[in-house]
Amino acid sequence: MFVMMMMGLVFIVLLALGIPVAATLGLTGMLFVYLLDPVYISGIGHAVWNNTSSEILVCIPLFILMGELIQQTGIASRFYTAMAQWMKWMPGGLLCANLGASAIFSAVSGTSVATAATIGKAAIPSLLKAKYDKRMTFGSLAAGGTLGILIPPSLPLIIYGSMTDVSIGKLFLAAIVPGLLVVSLFIAYIAFMALVKPSIAPKNDDLKVTALSLSLAFLQMLPLLIIIGVILGAVYSGFATTTEAAALSVLIVLITAVIQKKLTWTIIRTSLISSVQLTAMIMFIIVGAQIFSFAVFSWGISAELAEWVSGLPYPSIVILLAIILFYLILGMFVDSVSIMVMSLAIIFPIIVELNYDPIWFGVILVILLEIGLIHPPVGMNLFVIQAIDPKNIDMKEVAMGSLPFVVLLLIAIGILIAYPQIALWLPSQT
Numbered sequence: 001m002f003v004m005m006m007m008g009l010v011f012i013v014l015l016a017l018g019i020p021v022a023a024t025l026g027l028t029g030m031l032f033v034y035l036l037d038p039v040y041i042s043g044i045g046h047a048v049w050n051n052t053s054s055e056i057l058v059c060i061p062l063f064i065l066m067g068e069l070i071q072q073t074g075i076a077s078r079f080y081t082a083m084a085q086w087m088k089w090m091p092g093g094l095l096c097a098n099l100g101a102s103a104i105f106s107a108v109s110g111t112s113v114a115t116a117a118t119i120g121k122a123a124i125p126s127l128l129k130a131k132y133d134k135r136m137t138f139g140s141l142a143a144g145g146t147l148g149i150l151i152p153p154s155l156p157l158i159i160y161g162s163m164t165d166v167s168i169g170k171l172f173l174a175a176i177v178p179g180l181l182v183v184s185l186f187i188a189y190i191a192f193m194a195l196v197k198p199s200i201a202p203k204n205d206d207l208k209v210t211a212l213s214l215s216l217a218f219l220q221m222l223p224l225l226i227i228i229g230v231i232l233g234a235v236y237s238g239f240a241t242t243t244e245a246a247a248l249s250v251l252i253v254l255i256t257a258v259i260q261k262k263l264t265w266t267i268i269r270t271s272l273i274s275s276v277q278l279t280a281m282i283m284f285i286i287v288g289a290q291i292f293s294f295a296v297f298s299w300g301i302s303a304e305l306a307e308w309v310s311g312l313p314y315p316s317i318v319i320l321l322a323i324i325l326f327y328l329i330l331g332m333f334v335d336s337v338s339i340m341v342m343s344l345a346i347i348f349p350i351i352v353e354l355n356y357d358p359i360w361f362g363v364i365l366v367i368l369l370e371i372g373l374i375h376p377p378v379g380m381n382l383f384v385i386q387a388i389d390p391k392n393i394d395m396k397e398v399a400m401g402s403l404p405f406v407v408l409l410l411i412a413i414g415i416l417i418a419y420p421q422i423a424l425w426l427p428s429q430t
C-alpha cells in the first residue's frame with residue numbers, strides 16, 4: 001500500500017509539472033521498476049511489445065480514418081440534415097435531431113471529440129439562426145458527442161478489451177442497449193423540457209416534411225446505416241474480425257465518396273494526417289500505461305490490493321460505488337483514455353475479485369468516462385463545442401447546458417447497476 005501511495009504521489013507531481021500524461025505514466029513506471037530491481041528494466045520492453053503488437057489495436061487507426069473520411073467528405077453534415085427531416089415532429093425538434101445524429105454518427109466514428117465537432121459544426125449555425133435556447137443547444141451537442149465512446153465501434157472499448165483480454169465483439173454488443181438507454185434518457189429530457197417550456201425549441205417552418213423529402217433524407221442516411229450493419233454484423237456473426245470489419249468500413253466510405261464525387265486527394269491527405277496524429281497520441285498513452293502497469297504488477301500491488309479489498313467488511317456494492325466515485329473525481333482532471341489505461345491495472349483485478357462481470361464493468365466504465373467529457377474543468381467536449389464559434393459560444397453556457405446530462409448519465413449507471421442484464425443481454429455473455 002505504501003508503494004502504491006508513493007507511485008500516486010510521483011504521478012501527481014509529474015502531472016502538476018506539466019509533463020504529458022503518456023510521459024508521466026512511463027516515467028513513474030520506470031522509476032519504480034528500477035527501485036524494485038534494475039534488472040527488471042529489460043522486462044519493460046517485452047511487456048510493451050506483447051501488448052502494443054496486438055492485432056486488436058490495428059483497428060484503432062482504421063476506425064479513426066473511417067470517421068475522418070466521413071467528416072471530410074461531407075457525408076456527416078448531409079446525414080445531420082437528413083436526420084433533422086426525420087425528427088422534426090418530435091418535441092424539441094432539432095435538439096432531438098442533435099442527439100439522433102450523434103447516436104448514429106457515433107456508430108461510425110468511435111471517438112467523442114469527432115462526434116461533437118462534426119455534428120456541432122453542422123448543427124450550431126442553423127440552431128442559433130432559429131433562436132433555439134443556447135444552453136440546451138450546446139449541452140445537447142456536448143452530451144451527444146459523448147455517445148462516440150459508448151456506441152460501437154468505441155475506441156475506449158477496444159482499448160479496454162485489449163488490456164483486459166475481453167472479447168471486443170462482446171463488448172460492442174453489450175454497449176448497444178446501454179447506448180440506446182442513454183440516448184432515450186437524453187431525448188426524453190429534451191422532449192419534456194420542450195413541452196414544459198416551448199421557447200427553448202421554436203418551430204422551424206423552413207424544414208418542409210413530405211414523403212419525397214423523407215425518402216431523399218433516408219438515402220442520405222443509408223451509407224452510415226450500411227456501415228453500422230457491416231461492423232456489428234460482421235464482427236458478431238464471425239464473418240470478420242474487428243480489424244477486418246474496420247477495413248471493410250473504410251472501403252465502403254471511400255466507395256460512397258467516389259460515387260457522390262466528394263473524394264479528392266486533399267481530403268485523403270487531410271484524413272490520413274489527422275488519423276496518424278490521433279493514433280500516435282493514443283498509442284503513446286497506451287505504451288506509457290503498459291510501463292506503469294508493469295511496475296504495478298512487478299511490485300505485486302494489484303494482487304495485494306485485490307486481496308485487501310476482498311477482505312473488507314463491506315458489501316461489494318459499496319466498494320463498487322467507491323470505484324465509481326474515484327472515476328468521477330479523476331474525470332475532472334484527466335482525459336478519458338488516460339484515465340482508463342492508467343487505472344485498469346489496479347481497478348480491474350478488484351472488479352474480478354468482487355465477481356462483477358468484466359463486460360458489464362467495461363460498459364459502466366465507459367459511461368463514467370462520458371461524464372468526464374462534459375464535466376468541468378477538463379471536459380474535452382465543452383472545449384470542442386466552444387471552439388466551433390468562440391465569438392458566439394460562451395463556455396459558461398456550454399458547461400451549464402451540459403450539467404443536466406451529467407445527471408442523466410449517473411441515472412443510466414444506476415439503472416445498469418440495478419439491472420445488469422441490460423448490458424448482458426446475450427446468452428454467451430453470462
